[in-house]
Amino acid sequence: MQLLHSTQAHTGPIWSITTHATLPLIATASQDKTSKIYSLTSHHNLLTILEKTHTRSVRSIAFKPPLDNFDLPVLAAGSFDSTISIWGIDEPEFYADVESESDHERIICDPNNEWNLMALIEGHENEVKSVAWNHQGNLLASCSRDKTVWIWETDQETLEEFECIAVLNDHEHDVKYVCWHSTRNILASCSYDDTIRIYAEDDDDEFACVGVLNGHEGTVWSCAFENPATPTDKIRLASVSDDLTVRVWVGTVPEHSDKQLPSSIRHNKEMVWEQECILPQAHAFPIYSLSWSATTGKIASCGSDGKIVVYKEVDGTWEVEATHEASHGVSEVNCILWGKLDDKEILITGGDDGCVNYWQV
Amino acid sequence: MEEPINANPTILSLAQLPKRQETGSPFSTTLSANHKLISNALKLSLLEEEDEYSEEDIDSDEEEDPIDPQEIFDLISTISDPEHPLTLGQLAVVNLNDIEINTSKYLTEVVIRITPTITHCSLATLIGLGIKVRLIRSLPGKFRVKLLIKEGSHQSESQVNKQLNDKERVAAACENEQLIEVISRMLATCV
Numbered sequence: 001m002q003l004l005h006s007t008q009a010h011t012g013p014i015w016s017i018t019t020h021a022t023l024p025l026i027a028t029a030s031q032d033k034t035s036k037i038y039s040l041t042s043h044h045n046l047l048t049i050l051e052k053t054h055t056r057s058v059r060s061i062a063f064k065p066p067l068d069n070f071d072l073p074v075l076a077a078g079s080f081d082s083t084i085s086i087w088g089i090d091e092p093e094f095y096a097d098v099e100s101e102s103d104h105e106r107i108i109c110d111p112n113n114e115w116n117l118m119a120l121i122e123g124h125e126n127e128v129k130s131v132a133w134n135h136q137g138n139l140l141a142s143c144s145r146d147k148t149v150w151i152w153e154t155d156q157e158t159l160e161e162f163e164c165i166a167v168l169n170d171h172e173h174d175v176k177y178v179c180w181h182s183t184r185n186i187l188a189s190c191s192y193d194d195t196i197r198i199y200a201e202d203d204d205d206e207f208a209c210v211g212v213l214n215g216h217e218g219t220v221w222s223c224a225f226e227n228p229a230t231p232t233d234k235i236r237l238a239s240v241s242d243d244l245t246v247r248v249w250v251g252t253v254p255e256h257s258d259k260q261l262p263s264s265i266r267h268n269k270e271m272v273w274e275q276e277c278i279l280p281q282a283h284a285f286p287i288y289s290l291s292w293s294a295t296t297g298k299i300a301s302c303g304s305d306g307k308i309v310v311y312k313e314v315d316g317t318w319e320v321e322a323t324h325e326a327s328h329g330v331s332e333v334n335c336i337l338w339g340k341l342d343d344k345e346i347l348i349t350g351g352d353d354g355c356v357n358y359w360q361v
Numbered sequence: 362m363e364e365p366i367n368a369n370p371t372i373l374s375l376a377q378l379p380k381r382q383e384t385g386s387p388f389s390t391t392l393s394a395n396h397k398l399i400s401n402a403l404k405l406s407l408l409e410e411e412d413e414y415s416e417e418d419i420d421s422d423e424e425e426d427p428i429d430p431q432e433i434f435d436l437i438s439t440i441s442d443p444e445h446p447l448t449l450g451q452l453a454v455v456n457l458n459d460i461e462i463n464t465s466k467y468l469t470e471v472v473i474r475i476t477p478t479i480t481h482c483s484l485a486t487l488i489g490l491g492i493k494v495r496l497i498r499s500l501p502g503k504f505r506v507k508l509l510i511k512e513g514s515h516q517s518e519s520q521v522n523k524q525l526n527d528k529e530r531v532a533a534a535c536e537n538e539q540l541i542e543v544i545s546r547m548l549a550t551c552v
Contacts, residue, residue: 056533057533059529145530145533219523242526242527285468304505305468306467326467330468330503
C-alpha cells in the first residue's frame with residue numbers, strides 16, 4: 001500500500017468522508033463544525049467550505065446518488081447539534097446548453113460555484129450520528145443518540161421538503177450508523193446495543209424491522225452491504241465493531257407476498273439472517289469503519305490502531321491481503337472508503353489528524 | 362447546596378500518596394545544565410555548534426523517556442472530586458497500582474482502573490470523563506487511554522466502562538459547554 005497524496009483538510013478530526021457516484025467530488029465532515037468539498041482529481045482542489053450552519057461537530061456526510069448524468073450534486077450532513085443540512089449548487093450559467101458529460105463535470109467542479117444550504121432538517125432529539133441516501137436518492141435515513149432511525153422522503157426536483165415517513169425505535173441504545181443496499185430499499189443500522197437491524201417495507205409499504213443480527217460483543221460502529229455484479233436472492237452485509245472483529249452476515253431476500261390477501265391474513269416476512277464468518281483478526285483497537293469494493297469485492301477496514309487492513313475472499317475464505325500501520329501517524333482513523341482517482345481504484349481514509357489520505361493498493 | 366452523595370468518604374493524607382523517588386532527578390538536572398555549559402563553551406570557541414549538544418537533542422531525549430505509571434498518577438491524582446474539596450488521589454479513586462502501561466511499536470495503551478468511593482456513585486461517569494479529558498489534553502497522540510471501573514466497586518461497571526471508552530460519546534460530551542465547565546473546575550487543581 002502506497003500513500004499517493006495527503007490533504008490537511010481540517011484542524012480538527014475528520015469523522016466522515018463521501019465521494020460522488022459519477023462526478024470527481026469528495027466531501028469531508030469534521031469536528032471543527034465545517035465540511036469541505038474537494039475535487040477528486042490529481043489536483044485535489046478545494047472547491048468550497050460549508051460553514052456557519054452547524055454549531056457542533058459534523059459527524060456524517062453523504063452525496064446523493066444522481067438521478068441521471070446531468071443531475072446537480074447534492075450533499076446531506078448530519079451533526080451533533082441534532083440537525084441535518086442539505087447542500088447544493090445553483091444551476092450554473094449556460095447549464096442548459098451542456099451536452100457532453102465532460103463539460104458537465106468541468107462546470108460542476110468549478111470552484112466558483114456557490115454551494116447553498118437548501119434545507120435544514122430538524123427532528124432528532126440529540127446528536128445525529130449518521131446519514132445515508134437510498135440508491136434512488138429519494139429517501140434519506142438518519143440515526144441518533146436518541147436511539148431512533150428516521151427515514152425522510154423528498155422530491156428530488158426541489159429537495160426543499162423532507163417528510164418523515166418512518167421513525168424506527170427498535171434499538172435499545174444510540175444508533176451509530178445507517179446504510180442502504182445499493183439496489184434495493186433495504187436499510188441496515190448498527191448500534192451501541194451491539195446489534196445490527198435490517199429494515200424493509202412491509203406489505204403496507206411501511207418500513208419495519210425485518211431482521212436482527214446478534215453476535216458482536218461490543219458497539220457495532222459501521223456496516224456495508226455487498227454490491228454484487230449479478231443479483232442473487234442472498235444479501236451479504238459486513239460489519240465492524242469495538243470487539244475488534246469484522247463479520248460477514250448473510251440474509252435471504254423475502255419473496256414478494258401476495259397483495260391480494262387482506263392484510264389481516266398476510267404476515268410480514270422476516271428476513272432470515274445468520275453470521276457467515278468472522279474475518280481474520282488484524283486490529284488491536286476498536287474498528288471504526290469499513291468499505292466493501294463493488295469492483296473487486298475486497299473489504300477494507302480501519303480504526304483506533306491507525307492500521308488499514310484489506311481482506312480478500314478466496315474460494316469462500318477471507319484472507320488478509322494487505323495491511324498498513326500508522327496510516328495517519330499516531331492518530332486514529334475514523335473512516336475508510338474505496339474510490340476512483342483517474343479511473344483507478346484507490347482507498348481514501350480520514351483521521352483524527354484532520355488529513356484525508358489517498359492510497360494505492 | 363444539595364446533600365453530597367457520599368457524605369463521609371475515606372481520606373488519605375497528602376503524605377500517604379505515592380511519589381516518585383527523588384534519586385534520579387538531581388542528576389538529570391545537572392546533566393542538562395552540563396549540556397548548556399558545554400554548548401555555550403562551544404559557541405565561545407567560535408566553532409560550529411555540534412549537533413549532539415544542541416537544544417533539540419536534549420528535547421528529543423526527553424521525548425524518548427517513556428511515561429511511567431507514576432507520571433500518569435501525578436497527572437490525574439490532582440483532579441478534584443466533583444462534590445468534595447479533595448483530590449481523586451486523596452479519595453483513593455485513583456491508585457498507582459491500578460495504572461498499567463502497555464507499549465507496542467506505534468502506540469502506548471494506558472489502562473486505568475478507578476475505584477468510585479461508593480458502589481452506587483452516580484458521579485463515576487463524570488469522574489471518568491474528567492480523567493479522560495485530562496489525559497487527552499496532556500499526553501502525546503500515540504496514547505490510547507482505557508478507563509475501567511475496578512471490579513466489584515460499582516453496581517453498573519460494564520455500563521460505565523462502555524460509556525467512558527466510547528470515543529464518539531466522549532467527543533460529544535466534550536462539546537457540551539455545561540459539562541466542560543464542570544470538568545474545568547475539577548481540573549483547576551491540576552498543576
